[in-house]
Amino acid sequence: MKILFIGDIVGKPGRRAVQEILPSLIGNREIDLVIANCENAAAGFGITRDVVEELYDAHIDILTSGNHIWDKKEVLGFIEDYETLLRPANYPGIVPGKGSVLMPTAAGDYVGVLNLAGRIFMQPIDCPFVTAKKEIVRLKAKANVIIVDMHAEATSEKKALGWYLDGEVSAVLGTHTHVQTADDEVLSGGTAYISDVGMTGPFDSVIGIKKDTIIEKFLTQVPNKFDVAKGDIRLQGVLMDIDTQSGRANAIERISVKLKE
Secondary structure: EEEEEOOOOOHHHHHHHHHHHHHHHHHHHHOEEEEEEOOOOOOOOOHHHHHHHHHOOOOOOOOOOOHHOOOOHHEEEEEEHHOOEEEOOOOOOOOOEEEEEEEOOOOOOOOOEEEEOOOOOOOOOHHHHHHHHHHHHHHHHOEEEEEEEOOOHHHHHHHHHHHHOOOOOOOEEOOOOOOOOOOOOOOOOOOEEEEOOOOOEEEOOOEEHHHHHHHHHHHOOOOOOOOEEOOOOOEEEEHHHHHOOOOEEEEEEEEEEEEEO
């Protein structure tokens, strides 16, 4: 089974990259399932119902997220309408939405997807390590293939989770920092790992935002409006080849495709 995980989609440029690059990528690489992190897809911060529908129409099967999922308050009114729109599972139980999903494929196999958020330099929510173990038990009742989106700031926390879950899940994939790392590998237990899958959006920027705005913020420390940049649009992520019977990853490959202007 080939699964593509697309890195954090940023604003309209990121959505455009998905719309224009993804269809041929699916066909050329014979991809069976597409997962993408969408928490920055609406003007760089949060999501709207229209954006969710647009991403599903662009051939994305499952949407994960992170701490910015709540940036547009309207999400509270529709997140539970979509079974395949996830928020981190380690938020308190009273928070709307779901943190994991079981998705049937055309071949009749189930894929489990689990969304977690880190705690280092982020909100002090429930432990992602403890939450992961509980969720994996439930997902394994139906799925051999389990993909984990670890939305976290610290590489150490992501790497630790990768080793903690090695052999129990098919992949632990880092998101949130918008910079694709070069440490993609299959760990000894058969779990594919990368510290950050990258960003889908404008690269003539500082992690998707106009450069001048971010530089001014660092120089002055005065709050400023962050606008999504426009130039050098790319789609980034990872493509995994996973054995459906064992759930072990055979390979993980970084993907970075530039949109032709």
